[in-house]
Amino acid sequence: MTAAYHWLFVPLTLGLAVVMGIMETLYVVKKDEFWKKAAKFWMKLFAINFAVGIATGIILEFEFGTNWSNYSWFVGDLFGAPLAIEGILAFFMEATFFAVMFFGWEKVSKKFHLASTWLTGIGATISAYWILVANGWMQNPVGTTFNPDTVRSEMASMAAFWEVIGNPVAVSKFFHSVLNGWVIGGIFTVGVASWYLLRKREVKFAKSSIMIGSFVGLLGAVGVFISGDSSGVHVAEFQPMKFAAAEGLEDGGRRAAFTIVPGIRIPGMLSLLATHDINGFVPGINDILMGYTDNEGNIVPSVEEKMFRGRMAINALKGYRENKETDPAKAEKFRTTLDNNVQFLGYGYLDSPEEVIPNVPLVFWAFRLMIGFGLLAILVFILTQWFTYKDRIENQKWLLWLAMLTVPLVYLGSQCGWIVAEVGRQPWAIQGLLPLKAAVSSLSTGTVKTTFFIFCAIFTLFLIIEIRILIKAIHKGPEIQEGAALPNESKQSNK
Secondary structure, eight states: HHHHHHTTTTHHHHHHHHHHHHHHHHHHHHHHHHHHHHHHHHHHHHHHHHHHHHHHHHHHHHHHHOOOOOHHHHHHHHHHHHHIIIIIIHHHHHHHHHHHHHHHHHTOHHHHHHHHHHHHHHHHHHHHHHHHHHHHHHSSSSEEETTTTTEEEOOOOOOHHHHHHHHHHHHHHHHHHHHHHHHHHHHHHHHHHHHHHTTSSSSSHHHHHHHHHHHHOOOOOOHHHHHHHHHHHHHHOOOOOHHHHHHOOSSOOEEEOEETTTTETTTHHHHHHHOOOTEEEEHHHHHHHOOOOOSSSSSOOOOOHHHHHHHHHHHHHHHHHHHHTTTTHHHHHHHHHHHHGGGGGGEEEEEEEGGGGOOOOHHHHHHHHHHHHHHHHHHHHHHHHHHHHTTGGGGGHHHHHHHHHHHHHHHHHHHHHHHHHTTTTTTETTTTEEEHHHSSSSHHHHHHHHHHHHHHHHHHHHHHHHHHHHHHHHHHHOOOOOTTOOHHHHHHOOO
């Protein structure tokens, strides 16, 4: 709940940073006060969203210690590094230049202010990368070794550190998430500008905003689909159960069909998406439960065998720790058994094979809503770009209403993407290594219920406050007198 709520604010921050950066660049290049005032308007909305996003992000990080203490202990050496870098480098950079950007219009030079605006957006983007490095490691734990002496997953060398940073899952998630932010920033800009046109207000500002917003959004949408393709291949390789759940695939095979909706399927498409080979083998839920042979000829054990070997690893860990001081030779035997089975450690905590199956209907439909609303956004961006270019956008009331209605739908699509990524990997806190039941703190049910509803109430209040402030700022509009000549226009007329 906390992560999903935080994700309401992050994408808009990433997207609006690009929109206002482009507008301020036009101001510096063209020396036109119109673009300065346009940039300042979107900057105001950016600042409102930025503030609430920080508050929810801080709460999220505290929860690692309060609600997930076993998880925090297990991954502390690894998880702390990217989050510390994010806080020290990216967030401080973002916050510092935000202050210059928001308060320094008349205090620094135009070029320095422009640099501050772009560096604020770059800082937010870098911040997202380090957070997604941590999240990507949870999906595909690479570059670490399990230390039985500390019972922690640790990075043993700089090479391991670079492996964690270059984790292909993290890289694809980064581009997918950031570009999704461009889509949300773009559709938010187009939607607000459409509201102005419907009321015949700020016409020049609205048309200019639609042109830039739809351009940024369309560029982001194309990038989302490209990065989504690579993300799909990685999910199929490292998290086959998530991939099978997103497709609702019970029994896999070669030339597997992709289901658009139940009853409408495209033969071979799923194999193409998962392996980039129309004849590639895609395991289904039952294949994963029973065991299968992958496309490289490797035998993937059944979940029951993984559970058996996981219990062997847990018992070996216990035996090693009990005997390492008193009987080193016996401890070494336990250590060998542990090393041979440590990759299945998390399975030893499961009670039944069916626990590895996530909520299939939720993941299945979330995946389709994500794609559907993404395609709707692309359609809106193309249409608004075309009619604005033809200078007929203010006459297309149906399109302006569609653009406004698409804003909440794209937000919903973004949340659906988060559901696919996080619900789809259940029951794992760390894929294959640590299930949720072994990751949580020792909290009573009553405590969890109480804090959950308290956070729900506080977050709902935050959301209401932000929406009211945004609506008030939008109603006030940009401080642009479109009926009067702008400074540069006066000079031109005098000439």
